[in-house]
Amino acid sequence: MTSTQATDPWVLAALWTGTAALALTLLLAAEIVFLRVRMRRAARREQAVVQQWRPLFAAAIADDPPRHVPRVARQDRVAFLKLWVHLQASLRGSASQGLIEVGLRARADRAALRLLAGGQRAEALLGVLTLGHLRDARHWDALLPHLDASDSLLSIYTGWAMVQADPWRAADLLVPRVLERADWPLAQVVTIMQDGGAPLLRALETRLPALTGGALLRALRILEGLRATLPAGLHERLLDDPSMDVVVGALRLAASPGVLPRVRALASHADWRIRVHAARTLGRIGEPEDVDRLRALLADSEWWVRHRAAEALASLPFLAPPDLERMAGELQDRYGAAMLRHILAVGAGAGERA
Amino acid sequence: MNWHPNWHLILVDFIAWFVIGYFVVLNLSYLTLNLISIVALRRRAQEKLLDDLPQIYSGLEPPISVLVPAYNEEATIAASVRSMLQLSYSAYEVIVINDGSADRTIDVLIEEFSLLPYPEAYRVQVPCQPVKQIYRSTRYPNLRVIDKANGGKADALNAGINAARFPLFCGVDADSILQRDSLQRVVRPFLRDPTVIATGGTVRIANGCKVQGGFLTEVGLPRNTWALYQVVEYLRAFLFGRLGWSALNGMLIVSGAFGIFRKDAVVQAGGYLPRTIGEDMELVVRMHRLMRQSRQPYRIEFVPDPICWTEAPEDRATLRNQRIRWQRGLGESITNNWGLMFGPNGGVPGYLAFPFFVLFEWLGPLVELGGYVFMVVAFIFGWVSVQALGAFLLVAVGLGILLSASGLLLEEISFHIYPRGSQLLRLGAIVILENFGYRQLNSWWRLVGLYQWARQKEAQWGTMKRQGSWQTRHPEDKP
Numbered sequence: 001m002t003s004t005q006a007t008d009p010w011v012l013a014a015l016w017t018g019t020a021a022l023a024l025t026l027l028l029a030a031e032i033v034f035l036r037v038r039m040r041r042a043a044r045r046e047q048a049v050v051q052q053w054r055p056l057f058a059a060a061i062a063d064d065p066p067r068h069v070p071r072v073a074r075q076d077r078v079a080f081l082k083l084w085v086h087l088q089a090s091l092r093g094s095a096s097q098g099l100i101e102v103g104l105r106a107r108a109d110r111a112a113l114r115l116l117a118g119g120q121r122a123e124a125l126l127g128v129l130t131l132g133h134l135r136d137a138r139h140w141d142a143l144l145p146h147l148d149a150s151d152s153l154l155s156i157y158t159g160w161a162m163v164q165a166d167p168w169r170a171a172d173l174l175v176p177r178v179l180e181r182a183d184w185p186l187a188q189v190v191t192i193m194q195d196g197g198a199p200l201l202r203a204l205e206t207r208l209p210a211l212t213g214g215a216l217l218r219a220l221r222i223l224e225g226l227r228a229t230l231p232a233g234l235h236e237r238l239l240d241d242p243s244m245d246v247v248v249g250a251l252r253l254a255a256s257p258g259v260l261p262r263v264r265a266l267a268s269h270a271d272w273r274i275r276v277h278a279a280r281t282l283g284r285i286g287e288p289e290d291v292d293r294l295r296a297l298l299a300d301s302e303w304w305v306r307h308r309a310a311e312a313l314a315s316l317p318f319l320a321p322p323d324l325e326r327m328a329g330e331l332q333d334r335y336g337a338a339m340l341r342h343i344l345a346v347g348a349g350a351g352e353r354a
Numbered sequence: 355m356n357w358h359p360n361w362h363l364i365l366v367d368f369i370a371w372f373v374i375g376y377f378v379v380l381n382l383s384y385l386t387l388n389l390i391s392i393v394a395l396r397r398r399a400q401e402k403l404l405d406d407l408p409q410i411y412s413g414l415e416p417p418i419s420v421l422v423p424a425y426n427e428e429a430t431i432a433a434s435v436r437s438m439l440q441l442s443y444s445a446y447e448v449i450v451i452n453d454g455s456a457d458r459t460i461d462v463l464i465e466e467f468s469l470l471p472y473p474e475a476y477r478v479q480v481p482c483q484p485v486k487q488i489y490r491s492t493r494y495p496n497l498r499v500i501d502k503a504n505g506g507k508a509d510a511l512n513a514g515i516n517a518a519r520f521p522l523f524c525g526v527d528a529d530s531i532l533q534r535d536s537l538q539r540v541v542r543p544f545l546r547d548p549t550v551i552a553t554g555g556t557v558r559i560a561n562g563c564k565v566q567g568g569f570l571t572e573v574g575l576p577r578n579t580w581a582l583y584q585v586v587e588y589l590r591a592f593l594f595g596r597l598g599w600s601a602l603n604g605m606l607i608v609s610g611a612f613g614i615f616r617k618d619a620v621v622q623a624g625g626y627l628p629r630t631i632g633e634d635m636e637l638v639v640r641m642h643r644l645m646r647q648s649r650q651p652y653r654i655e656f657v658p659d660p661i662c663w664t665e666a667p668e669d670r671a672t673l674r675n676q677r678i679r680w681q682r683g684l685g686e687s688i689t690n691n692w693g694l695m696f697g698p699n700g701g702v703p704g705y706l707a708f709p710f711f712v713l714f715e716w717l718g719p720l721v722e723l724g725g726y727v728f729m730v731v732a733f734i735f736g737w738v739s740v741q742a743l744g745a746f747l748l749v750a751v752g753l754g755i756l757l758s759a760s761g762l763l764l765e766e767i768s769f770h771i772y773p774r775g776s777q778l779l780r781l782g783a784i785v786i787l788e789n790f791g792y793r794q795l796n797s798w799w800r801l802v803g804l805y806q807w808a809r810q811k812e813a814q815w816g817t818m819k820r821q822g823s824w825q826t827r828h829p830e831d832k833p
Contacts, residue, residue, distance in 0.1 A: 008367075008742065010371050010374055011745045012745075013374065014374050014745035014746055014748065014749045015745045015748065017374070017378060017752070017753070018747075018748025018749040018752040018753075019752070021749070021753045021755070022748075022756075028756070028759040028762075029759060032759075032763055032778070035766045036775070036778060039766075086406055086407065089407045089408050121397075122401075122402075122403060125401075125403060126403055129403075152546070153401060153404070182548075183547075186414050186545070187411075187412045187413075187414040188545075190412035190413070191410050194412065221414070225412050306475075307475070335475070342473050342474050345490070346472070346490070
């Protein structure tokens with residue numbers, strides 16, 4: 001006699017579980033088919049939109065705007081704006097303006113506003129990108145609520161769009177957020193600020209003296225990305241800051257001879273990270289009297305300090321490769337000599353390729 | 355002592371409940387990961403629009419050192435390196451590490467890339483076998499080659515880490531096929547979150563695809579059945595296995611085929627462990643353990659985009675060796691880092707992910723195969739009815755099909771890289787068929803791997819029989 005019958009609890013449990021699994025599988029299969037059919041349909045519609053609008057956009061870009069601009073059907077809104085944004089993103093100057101005009105005639109602004117208000121994330125992003133490329137300050141109020149969205153992508157692109165619309169007005173709104181929102185990638189923030197130009201840079205520089213902590217560090221990184229220079233007084237104050245991270249940030253920005261005395265003093269700092277960046281800075285703005293200082297750093301206990309000191313020596317305009325080779329031969333410290341020869345070889349390779 | 359007259363029936367009941375319960379818990383766990391992945395994938399799909407826009411570099415993107423360990427790759431290394439030099443990223447270097455190849459790998463590299471020896475100030479941060487020479491390319495400024503004594507893949511990666519100039523490094527298999535924007539995509543988590551210490555990307559099966567100039571030009575499905583099974587397997591493993599765990603910060607593997615790490619975090623952890631089979635997983639598990647012990651905030655994330663393609667074994671023997679090796683690697687990773695299991699401040703890795711891997715991945719083959727064997731034996735001895743056997747098989751196979759189907763659904767929601775209906779039909783057929791033999795065979799191989807790990811048998815990598823012709827020089831390749 002078999003111990004387990006069809007009525008045994010575990011058998012029943014297994015039967016129900018297996019049946020439920022197969023039923024769910026059939027549902028999934030139906031969902032996959034539905035998604036595939038829907039995707040195919042959407043792809044066909046998008047293809048039709050592209051075929052209709054690409055020639056019109058091309059004519060607008062070539063400064064030959066079409067006489068007649070058709071209406072964009074509601075179901076084609078997304079495909080239309082995707083194509084328009086994709087083209088706009090690679091254009092500059094009058095070509096871009098031509099595309100904007102065709103877009104406005106096709107009511108791209110109204111379509112974008114509807115998508116922005118619609119609530120769906122992907123469509124809201126598309127709406128923001130469209131409004132940004134349209135560069136129209138009339139859309140300011142529609143964009144503003146999304147600047148503080150918890151969604152970092154939506155909020156940072158809204159900031160970008162507002163900068164495109166009116167950089168002066170955007171500066172005071174965007175700069176504090178750029179400093180506070182650690183979820184906004186720095187690389188993207190720098191790109192937005194580069195686009196915004198002087199108004200944003202000025203707004204950041206105005207706030208700089210009052211900044212502390214994480215906001216100050218972030219500001220210094222942004223300024224480095226923008227290749228900006230600090231006012232001399234402020235720069236020296238930052239080079240004396242008790243935070244090593246702030247000192248490093250300030251060293252990375254040093255580009256003028258005015259801060260040389262402070263940088264020279266930092267070349268013998270107890271923290272090796274400071275010495276690394278001091279060496280690097282001396283390579284940028286150093287004078288002939290800094291050669292001995294850098295040579296001394298070639299004997300530093302930290303590999304990175306030796307590396308940057310060797311790089312700095314190689315980049316000083318008044319030292320030629322023969323001078324450095326002679327220096328390498330004269331060095332007592334074999335690690336320093338090896339590092340200098342390594343940097344010379346890297347530089348020689350660059351010369352061969354030039 | 356009097357035994358219960360029906361002790362054997364009670365035992366059968368107990369084992370049956372245990373096995374059924376195991377299958378149900380295992381598959382429910384995977385389904386939970388699936389649900390988490392759906393949310394993550396939908397968010398990622400919403401951002402696809404941004405991928406189509408021209409990339410603008412601000413100069414603040416972290417530069418990356420791409421490390422390519424190579425052993426006996428003379429036939430393919432030139433094409434691989436050439437494709438890596440064409441990656442689209444703001445700043446990166448390529449370091450090929452010739453790990454004591456017995457063939458002409460180093461000679462090929464020297465000839466193809468005009469290498470010259472140069473006096474690099476090589477810094478040993480992680481121990482490795484002696485470096486014989488370091489070369490730089492006179493034609494490609496961002497290419498260097500390290501020639502060293504053989505020490506295995508982990509050792510080669512350590513040598514590359516020592517020479518890497520940049521704060522992030524990317525370990526890439528020499529035969530991996532990347533996409534031009536692979537680095538751009540897999541670096542994104544580092545840009546968003548400074549606590550990220552490692553990211554991994556999805557690895558897809560390259561069999562059946564068209565490759566030109568080292569890059570994938572057309573996606574296709576393999577004709578070979580073994581490879582087809584692996585397509586579905588990889589969908590399951592990456593699209594909800596790793597993505598689900600990543601959302602919980604419990605991802606224990608970053609694929610050795612393609613992954614980015616913060617160099618200082620890896621050096622702090624001691625680098626890759628030499629002479630391990632699963633060096634990729636072992637390092638990540640160790641990083642979890644050490645970061646949790648030191649209570650430093652960190653994340654290890656997964657990028658679901660298909661950014662790395664690899665050739666899958668197309669014959670049974672090679673596939674068998676691979677699966678045995680993977681199971682052994684899993685065993686090493688787990689036993690070397692046992693302290694993570696329910697450890698202090700263990701979090702998701704210690705209290706969820708690690709126990710999951712121990713119970714369902716490492717010891718899983720024992721229960722899965724044991725369950726099948728037990729039920730068949732019990733049926734033969736008349737301890738279970740045919741209905742009971744059928745019910746068990748319905749659960750085991752039914753849940754397996756459900757899991758595979760959900761992997762296919764995730765692919766359809768997200769990247770749908772197989773656009774043709776015929777491809778979908780073939781994948782659908784495999785979703786069903788793999789549960790009638792292939793999965794059970796895999797479990798058997800994994801059991802063999804578990805046994806070999808237990809016996810500490812000498813690991814054999816074996817030689818993969820490569821079918822892909824994309825690695826030979828294409829007429830349109832630049833010299």
